[in-house]
Amino acid sequence: MIDGHVHTPYCPHGSNAALEEYIDQAIKSGYSSITFAEHAPLPETFIDPVPEQDSSMERSLVEPYIKEVQSLKKSYSSDIEIKLGFEVDYIKGYEKETESFLNQYGSSLDDSLLSVHFLPVKKQWFCIDYSPDVFSAACRAIGSIDELYERYYKLLKDSAHVDLGPYKPNRIGHMTLIRKFHHIYPSPEGWKKQAASFLSVVKNNGLDLDYNGAGTLKEYCRESYPPPDLAKMAYEKGISLIYGSDAHDPNGIKQGYEILNQTLMKI
Ligand SMILES: [Zn+2]
Numbered sequence: 719m720i721d722g723h724v725h726t727p728y729c730p731h732g733s734n735a736a737l738e739e740y741i742d743q744a745i746k747s748g749y750s751s752i753t754f755a756e757h758a759p760l761p762e763t764f765i766d767p768v769p770e771q772d773s774s775m776e777r778s779l780v781e782p783y784i785k786e787v788q789s790l791k792k793s794y795s796s797d798i799e800i801k802l803g804f805e806v807d808y809i810k811g812y813e814k815e816t817e818s819f820l821n822q823y824g825s826s827l828d829d830s831l832l833s834v835h836f837l838p839v840k841k842q843w844f845c846i847d848y849s850p851d852v853f854s855a856a857c858r859a860i861g862s863i864d865e866l867y868e869r870y871y872k873l874l875k876d877s878a879h880v881d882l883g884p885y886k887p888n889r890i891g892h893m894t895l896i897r898k899f900h901h902i903y904p905s906p907e908g909w910k911k912q913a914a915s916f917l918s919v920v921k922n923n924g925l926d927l928d929y930n931g932a933g934t935l936k937e938y939c940r941e942s943y944p945p946p947d948l949a950k951m952a953y954e955k956g957i958s959l960i961y962g963s964d965a966h967d968p969n970g971i972k973q974g975y976e977i978l979n980q981t982l983m984k985i
């Protein structure tokens with residue numbers, strides 16, 4: 719049992735629970751491997767658009783984070799495999815800064831994810847999974863929900879293609895995050911075609927997918943990222959699906975796991 723996407727006390731919008739609490743919960747849940755993938759600091763010149771500006775970890779905590787995970791990796795080595803990584807944001811226009819962050823720390827990392835949370839519309843940035851209000855503001859700014867989905871999948875494709883140097887993460891985070899509020903804002907017809915065409919890009923670039931359980935518990939989402947039919951399509955294309963709880967709290971360990979199609983997961 720592998721969990722490739724777990725947050726930590728270094729996340730300012732998550733729980734303060736100690737790393738050990740996550741690990742103990744993981745061992746209790748029968749995990750053989752866990753990846754700590756904290757939100758990497760956003761590029762220094764990028765302004766976090768969310769009101770609390772708490773989307774990612776503090777830059778000054780990167781080294782303490784790395785040291786703490788590395789030390790736990792050793793002390794728990796007989797009980798569980800612990801991997802060190804980041805959930806890195808793909809932010810269009812900030813590739814150089816992202817690459818230089820990865821070049822600085824990449825050699826210490828075992829496993830990371832590349833995710834899109836921020837979407838630019840007319841020089842304004844929207845964190846599309848922040849709230850229904852922000853989602854709807856992004857739709858209004860771009861013109862329609864159809865255009866928002868189009869922009870999102872274009873960005874995901876860019877993230878799969880983009881050169882971020884030798885330490886570019888090789889797994890794409892929650893590839894249907896744009897669906898987080900789909901019970902209030904239904905996805906446009908044809909969105910699945912865009913998502914399916916993204917799968918080909920994932921495949922062609924030799925990337926893996928985060929098979930993320932967090933959406934199953936979100937009030938307006940209630941499905942995995944990606945949902946079952948797309949997950950199956952990915953599997954049939956030969957793409958590795960790595961379960962991710964996306965836990966921001968020790969209680970989030972293994973969330974959604976029972977609902978996901980376990981036969982598709984890479985173990
Ligand atoms: Zn988070």
Ligand SMILES: [Zn+2]
Pocket residue numbers: 805833835891892
């Ligand atoms: Zn994420």
